[in-house]
Amino acid sequence: MYANSHVKGLGKLIAFTVLLLAGCQNVEPWERDRLAEPAMQLSADITGSKLDQQVFFSKEAASGGTSAAGGGCGCN
Amino acid sequence: MAKSLKSPLAILSSAAMSMPALSASQPSETLVSVATSIYQEGDARSDAVAFGDQERFEVKTNQFYLSSPIGRNWSGTVSYDNEAMSGASPWGTIEGADGDYQLIMSGASIDDSRNGVDLSLTRHWRKQSIGVSVGYSGEHDYHARSVGITYERDFLKKNTSLGLSASYSTDDITPTDAQLFQRLDSGSKHSRSYYVSINQLLTPVAMINLGLGLTRRDGYLSDPYKLRDVRPGKRLERTFTAQYRHYFDWQSTTLAANYRYFWDSYAIDAHTGDAQLTFGTGSRVEWGPTLRLYGQSAADFYVPWDDYGLEDTIAQSSDHRLSSFGAVSLGLKARFKMGPAHIVARYQQYESKKHLGLRSKTQAHPGLIRFKVVSLGAEYRF
Numbered sequence: 001m002y003a004n005s006h007v008k009g010l011g012k013l014i015a016f017t018v019l020l021l022a023g024c025q026n027v028e029p030w031e032r033d034r035l036a037e038p039a040m041q042l043s044a045d046i047t048g049s050k051l052d053q054q055v056f057f058s059k060e061a062a063s064g065g066t067s068a069a070g071g072g073c074g075c076n
Numbered sequence: 077m078a079k080s081l082k083s084p085l086a087i088l089s090s091a092a093m094s095m096p097a098l099s100a101s102q103p104s105e106t107l108v109s110v111a112t113s114i115y116q117e118g119d120a121r122s123d124a125v126a127f128g129d130q131e132r133f134e135v136k137t138n139q140f141y142l143s144s145p146i147g148r149n150w151s152g153t154v155s156y157d158n159e160a161m162s163g164a165s166p167w168g169t170i171e172g173a174d175g176d177y178q179l180i181m182s183g184a185s186i187d188d189s190r191n192g193v194d195l196s197l198t199r200h201w202r203k204q205s206i207g208v209s210v211g212y213s214g215e216h217d218y219h220a221r222s223v224g225i226t227y228e229r230d231f232l233k234k235n236t237s238l239g240l241s242a243s244y245s246t247d248d249i250t251p252t253d254a255q256l257f258q259r260l261d262s263g264s265k266h267s268r269s270y271y272v273s274i275n276q277l278l279t280p281v282a283m284i285n286l287g288l289g290l291t292r293r294d295g296y297l298s299d300p301y302k303l304r305d306v307r308p309g310k311r312l313e314r315t316f317t318a319q320y321r322h323y324f325d326w327q328s329t330t331l332a333a334n335y336r337y338f339w340d341s342y343a344i345d346a347h348t349g350d351a352q353l354t355f356g357t358g359s360r361v362e363w364g365p366t367l368r369l370y371g372q373s374a375a376d377f378y379v380p381w382d383d384y385g386l387e388d389t390i391a392q393s394s395d396h397r398l399s400s401f402g403a404v405s406l407g408l409k410a411r412f413k414m415g416p417a418h419i420v421a422r423y424q425q426y427e428s429k430k431h432l433g434l435r436s437k438t439q440a441h442p443g444l445i446r447f448k449v450v451s452l453g454a455e456y457r458f
Contacts, residue, residue: 064315
């Protein structure tokens with residue numbers, strides 16, 4: 001039952017992704033100056049993001065979600 | 077559509093030099109970043125501690141990061157972290173006389189340090205890249221080694237990018253005072269992790285990234301410093317993430333919004349949402365607030381207090397991190413630019429609460445924490 005609901009959820013996610021891609025406009029290279037701003041990047045602050053990941057990894061049960069996980073530490 | 081403020085030549089240059097978010101392109105500039113931070117937990121309440129010290133953890137962290145193009149087709153990163161930890165941590169919980177749970181704490185004599193190094197090297201082609209990475213994290217009682225591989229490919233004139241990554245890590249623990257406290261002499265665990273993501277430009281001012289992650293851990297997953305902590309030797313973790321970026325012309329504001337759903341074989345599921353606004357994007361001073369909300373359910377073997385009547389082969393843990401709780405985190409961040417040099421200051425305050433947890437059935441765990449993090453860093457780009 002639990003696994004079934006997640007399979008259905010995954011199907012909805014894939015459908016959403018396909019619709020998303022189909023509905024996107026083509027953004028030309030000369031239109032991307034704002035997208036290229038450092039604040040628009042997924043990791044706009046590398047050291048800050050790494051510190052946050054380390055802190056939350058050691059204080060909460062959930063972790064990951066930005067890349068394949070690396071090695072752990074004695075904090076968790 | 078947003079009105080452009082730059083000349084066509086400047087726009088083409090910036091687009092060519094700095095590709096948006098996830099992309100297989102070679103980075104165009106070298107980035108050197110250093111930061112120092114202090115993490116301070118609030119002390120445990122006196123009525124919540126049955127034995128031991130009330131003083132919780134303090135961690136001082138120094139970080140170094142270097143990212144640079146190498147030749148025409150390569151790039152590399154070097155990352156180094158050093159942490160110095162001190163304070164007391166919970167050993168377990170007992171049921172108090174009035175029915176409340178109380179903490180058994182260690183003395184505030186924990187004094188440890190951690191050093192972590194990560195290296196990566198990436199080969200870039202016109203539409204794709206392949207990278208490899210190695211990492212090491214060492215404490216006096218804990219050593220972790222990891223290797224990873226990453227593949228990125230751009231499609232549709234770089235409007236869409238696909239990212240794939242996999243990693244393997246092996247961690248070894250040799251607890252201190254093992255004989256004195258009848259702890260495990262040594263243990264190890266192995267983790268295999270996979271991640272797939274897709275990055276899509278939506279408009280000239282918006283993009284989204286969707287990702288799915290899978291991590292399988294096996295081996296010794298318990299906490300040897302707890303008086304009684306027995307966890308299943310296998311754990312399967314899954315994540316779904318959505319990251320959205322939007323640029324608003326009003327005050328040159330950037331919105332970074334992220335959501336993660338986590339669910340694992342311990343029967344824990346968790347929602348994490350955070351948002352950051354940055355005002356004055358592209359100007360000499362960028363600043364803005366951050367908000368993070370978190371909520372998790374309890375592990376199916378979580379117990380409010382340690383039951384020594386159970387055999388030590390039956391899973392149980394009173395670790396507050398496996399209980400049902402949630403947390404609110406508020407922060408402020410500012411970046412001051414002086415040409416290629418940037419100063420970055422951050423402040424964050426975190427408070428965990430039982431009522432923000434998912435499917436909460438038991439009393440609030442007395443070990444739930446609150447903490448503050450203050451960071452100061454410098455970056456140089458050339």
